[in-house]
Amino acid sequence: MTIDWTHFTPWTSLSGGLLLGLAAALFILLSGRILGITGILEGLLPPRRGDTAWRLAFLLGLFAAPPVFSLLAPAGLVAPPRIEAGTGTLVLAGLLVGLGTGYGSGCTSGHGICGLSRLSPRSLIATLSFMAAGMLVVYGLRHLY
Amino acid sequence: MQRTIEFLVGLLFGLGLILSGMTDPGKVLGFLDLTGAWDPSLALVMGGAVAVGLLAFRLARQRERNLLGGDLHLPPRRTLTPRLVWGSLVFGAGWGLAGYCPGPALVSMASGQTQGLVFVAAMLAGLLLYRLLDRSRVRSAQATAQAE
Numbered sequence: 001m002t003i004d005w006t007h008f009t010p011w012t013s014l015s016g017g018l019l020l021g022l023a024a025a026l027f028i029l030l031s032g033r034i035l036g037i038t039g040i041l042e043g044l045l046p047p048r049r050g051d052t053a054w055r056l057a058f059l060l061g062l063f064a065a066p067p068v069f070s071l072l073a074p075a076g077l078v079a080p081p082r083i084e085a086g087t088g089t090l091v092l093a094g095l096l097v098g099l100g101t102g103y104g105s106g107c108t109s110g111h112g113i114c115g116l117s118r119l120s121p122r123s124l125i126a127t128l129s130f131m132a133a134g135m136l137v138v139y140g141l142r143h144l145y
Numbered sequence: 146m147q148r149t150i151e152f153l154v155g156l157l158f159g160l161g162l163i164l165s166g167m168t169d170p171g172k173v174l175g176f177l178d179l180t181g182a183w184d185p186s187l188a189l190v191m192g193g194a195v196a197v198g199l200l201a202f203r204l205a206r207q208r209e210r211n212l213l214g215g216d217l218h219l220p221p222r223r224t225l226t227p228r229l230v231w232g233s234l235v236f237g238a239g240w241g242l243a244g245y246c247p248g249p250a251l252v253s254m255a256s257g258q259t260q261g262l263v264f265v266a267a268m269l270a271g272l273l274l275y276r277l278l279d280r281s282r283v284r285s286a287q288a289t290a291q292a293e
Contacts (some may be wrong), residue, residue, distance in 0.1 A: 004175055004182035009166055013186035016165020017193025023158035024194065025201030030150050032211035032218050035158065037247040038272075045272060056153035059251070064152075065159025066256035078163060081253070082171025082261045085243040094250075094264040096239025098271020100179070101247060103280070104232025107160075108246045111233070112191060117198025118206070122225055126233040131177075133237025138177040 012078060024113050035109025038101040104130070147215070159252050165190040168242025168252050177241055 015114055024035040040055050084092065101107045103115070106115065111130075115123020166172040166186055175184030179274050240246050245253070245264045253261030 001180055001183050004184040007172065007175055007184045007186070009172075010189055013165050013189040016161045016163070016167070017190035018197055019157055019161030019164060021194035021197025021201070023154050023161060023239025024198050026150070027154045027156070028201055028205045028219075029212045031147060031154070031213075032216045033153070034218065034220060037251070041182045041247065041269070042272060042276075045276060046152060046271070053148060054151045057148045058155035061152040061155025061157075061217065062159040062248070062251055063255035064156050065163060067254055068156060069160055069163045073164070078166065079169065081169040081258070083244075083258070084174075085170065085260065087263055090243050090245075090263045091245035091259055091267045093239045093245060094267025095271040095274070096235050096242065097153075097246060097250075097264075098239075098268040098273075099275050100232050100234070100239055100271075102232065102272050102275025103228045104236050105229060106230075107248070108240075109248050113194045113198055114202070116191075116195050117202045119199075119202075120222075122223065122229060122237035125225060125268075126229055129230050129233035130237030130240060133234045134177045136170050137180055137238050137241030138159075138174055139180060142178055142181055 007079075009079075020109075020113060021117075024109070024117065028114070034110060034114045036106050037113060038105075038107045039110055042102070100130075146213075158248070159255075161194075162249050162252050165193075166244075168249040168256075170249075173244040173246075174241070177244075265280075 007058055019084040027033050027035040033054070040058055044055055097107075101138075104111075106123070106126060108127075108130070111126040116127060160232075162168050167190060172186055175182065176187035178184075201258055205211070205217065205219065208217060236246075243264060245261070247268060250261050250264045250268060254265045
């Protein structure tokens with residue numbers, strides 16, 4: 001293992017993480033809800049009366065982030081994304097993520113951020129599981145060929 | 146008031162995802178690539194998020210209502226199940242394939258990235274598939290119970 005100093009961004013990553021935590025904190029304390037993206041999406045499939053508006057409001061805010069970020073952030077603060085996956089890989093990956101987060105009752109925000117913050121043993125197991133699986137897949141794809 | 150809060154929380158979360166680098170699949174995969182050139186950034190993202198979250202949830206757990214007097218929707222404590230583990234492993238595998246998880250993919254899609262759109266479409270299909278499979282499992286379990 002070598003540290004990828006070229007791409008390591010300690011300050012923006014830490015700051016971004018603090019923002020994520022702040023969002024989750026405000027959500028539970030002011031709205032009484034867990035900030036779990038999968039859960040929020042799942043509740044829209046199908047939409048249920050009286051339980052839809054808050055989900056849409058949240059998603060609208062999420063979608064507003066890219067333009068707001070462009071307006072507020074100094075140019076070059078964050079590097080442009082590097083996306084290697086082709087369409088086939090993206091489709092397979094998306095299917096696995098959708099299916100997996102369904103059965104797993106949550107994703108990186110629900111389990112990884114909120115679950116760990118709540119000291120939930122289930123979320124700890126879930127987080128360790130998806131981290132391990134992710135690392136194994138990357139190892140397989142990058143180092144076994 | 147609540148709609149505004151939810152919108153602002155979503156916005157804050159999206160900004161956090163962009164700033165932290167979570168919307169960069171290359172960065173995520175760099176973190177998951179332990180034996181290669183390892184990018185520890187994600188560890189700081191999670192660390193920062195959970196540090197703040199710990200304080201917030203500690204406060205939330207002591208209360209019966211949220212700070213604005215409304216309901217507190219804390220999930221009930223459930224037992225560990227095989228499907229939680231299997232589901233998380235499958236999710237992790239998909240994450241390791243493209244470097245996208247749900248939140249960042251939605252933001253990526255909103256930035257106009259076609260890859261984000263493709264991933265989100267497939268992800269929604271996967272969620273729907275889970276729903277169909279799960280509903281048929283519940284129905285067959287009910288039918289078996291009724292037959293006994």
